[in-house]
Amino acid sequence: MLSPKRTKFRKQFKGRIHGPAKAGTSLNFGAYGLKAMEPERLNAREIEAARRAITRQMKRAGRVWIRIFPDVPVSKKPAEVRMGSGKGAPEFWVAKVKPGRILFEIDGVDLVTAKEAMRLGAAKLSIHTKFIARSV
Secondary structure, X not given: OOOOOOOOOOOOOOOOOOOOOOOOOOOOOXXXXXXXXXXXXXXXXXXXXXXXXXXHHOOOOOEEEEOOOOOEEEEEOOOOOOXXXXXXXXXXXXXXXXXXXXXXXXXXXXXXXXXXXXXXXXXXXXXXXXEEEOOO
């Protein structure tokens, strides 16, 4: 699964995800893409599950690009622990996704295969997405 090799700080504030994506909103590598339609945190497990579904449907033909990276640690306190005594340990990694952000790109396959692959990949994600194709 995806996670940073090292970070400057072990824990981060939660923050808020508001406004549309400023960067990563157009296809740069492939002919087809999967675009996020709502703001959400996608964890590394979801991203990996979607990548596997897309690759499996394409039967390892073509190429897949992952345009997001989970670089935000999410901490969690253990079950049945009293309040106080600091913040919990980092539990998993997430990518903060804004609406309009391209999540995955694929190339080297036909439109029908690409659409089906992206549909299966989108089913693994916890957000509403949209299939996009490069305009000729």
